[in-house]
Amino acid sequence: MSLYHEAAAILSATGEGGSLKSRIYGKKDLKSPPAQLYALVFETCKWSFVLKEVIEAAELLKDERKLTPVLSLLLVHDFLVAKGGIALPQSHGLRASIERHKARLHSEFTRARLRRKLPSVNELRAHVEAESRTGPVHPRWIRINTVRTTASDQQETTFKDFEPVETVQDVVKSTKKAICFDPHIPNLVAVSPGTDFTKTEAYRSGAIILQDKASCFPAYLLNPSPEDGDVIDSCAAPGNKTTQLGAIVHSRSDNPATIYAFEKDKFRAKTLERMVRIAGSDGFTKIAQGQDFLKVKPNSPEYENVGALLLDPSCSGSGIVGRDEMPELHLPEIPTPGSAKGKPNKSTKPAKEDRKRKREDKEVKPTTIMVDDDGKETEISSEKELQARIDALSGFQLTLLLHAMKFPAARKITYSTCSLYAGENEHVVLKALESEVARTRGWKILKRQDQVRGMRDWPVRGDLAAAGGDQEVAEACIRAYKGDEHCVMGFFVAGFVRDPTATPDEEGPYVRDEEGRIVRDAMGIPTLKTGGKAVDPSQMSRQAVIESPEGHNDDEDGPYLRDKNGRIIRDANGMPTLKMSDKVDAAGDGDDVDSWDGFDD
């Protein structure tokens, strides 16, 4: 299949969703180099509003019955606009079908330019560029990495040619090189697009990190302080948030806490390692390459001081800027026989051949390739499949969040995605709050009024309906939408907090009345939620009672000691024994039960 046929197949799927990149890079059986294909398709789309006029006026599709509208656009694009012309041998039939109309195509191309009052082809190029720009202009967000530098140093060096302005909107509108310090996130600037910062010394040395504003929310909201102890970044690659955490802990102590950074994908973990090294956080960041966070044991002694966890798991990536930004494709009409020049004749039935080429432009199966934020591709061809994908992602995201809630010393968690779907965002938050582990360990939502100033002030909050109508949860959730006046990517983050010194909710397995009191029978025995009755205290031994393991659920372990068979150890009053209490000789057989160790899930 020629480059042009492959490109035509890609373009025929336009309008069926998925970004152009995902449609091209998602195809496994391409013959042409993907980069060449991408450039041809993208450029042809950009030029199509001009080329459509040229093709119709030159009556190309009337004379060349084998050409489809899409193929004609691609070939005429290369013939008139590309430096190297049509990338086919001179004798090739497709090339010949265009070059036969050389004179007419050139003269219609000139007419199309003059109609727009553009004196040269270069000006026509600039016009096409301007017309093809889709969506709002984005500033370049840059985080100044205070492990390596200071904001004032960067102002005097990297950004010395940039004129300070008040707001990000001023940056976007400025015709000069403008810079504004962000009012919400410390050490973050928005600068005018157009400068390639990856070529600067500051970028190479890790002094600046290119990171969207919204992506800076989780580490800032987590706000790890020396009292929080060590920090976990559970899904860390490529390392934007890990290095931001590094900058925060570094700024708060001469002896920074350890950051444990887990990354399941070995290849991405290499990028993470490189980024952490360049950013200068390698001295206090321990990277576990290829480590699945779900397999990390919360009760391992290594993590006993982990007080703060950042969870930024894989998601649908629907908030990422740059997706779906494809210029519109303008297809030339196929003239029907007998029609006036360039105008389809409505009264005449299209010939069989014409119907075939119309069909050919549409015959590619409607498929969207959904590319997750970590590059995983999934074919989606219906709403149902999309829902199934979101459900699968949210199941994984919730599991990860509940796992994080089990770390014994944890007191803060942030959960974030760059997805716009409520299923991956507010719904996960609600399910986590309702979970047994959250209830037994005392996890609560981090309310808006308790958030760090910049996040409290950020105006875009969670979706009330998606938060089940719970105003407090919706306000606590932080959202960002691409394309609005804030000029950031689509994002979601929520925080969870827990007071590790407070008495955990011992509600556990008992039914409670509206006042929160345990419901007891006439004998004073608590009623179990499972419908049975707790063991009669008079039957209990002096030291402990062993509860039936029936209905045992890992998440219900919470703060209670269990014996080797997983049964909760209770005192003579039937009250569960807290893990933090002294060791208990549970079975009365002289075996010690450790308070935290040995209860890994």
Ligand SMILES: C[S@@+](CC[C@H](N)C(=O)[O-])C[C@H]1O[C@@H](n2cnc3c(N)ncnc32)[C@H](O)[C@@H]1O
């Ligand atoms: C959204 S990206 C993280 C982006 C990162 N936080 C940043 O700011 O640069 C999600 C990452 O989590 C990794 N991941 C997915 N599941 C994981 C798991 N169970 N344990 C550890 N890493 C996981 C993916 O490989 C991917 O690199």
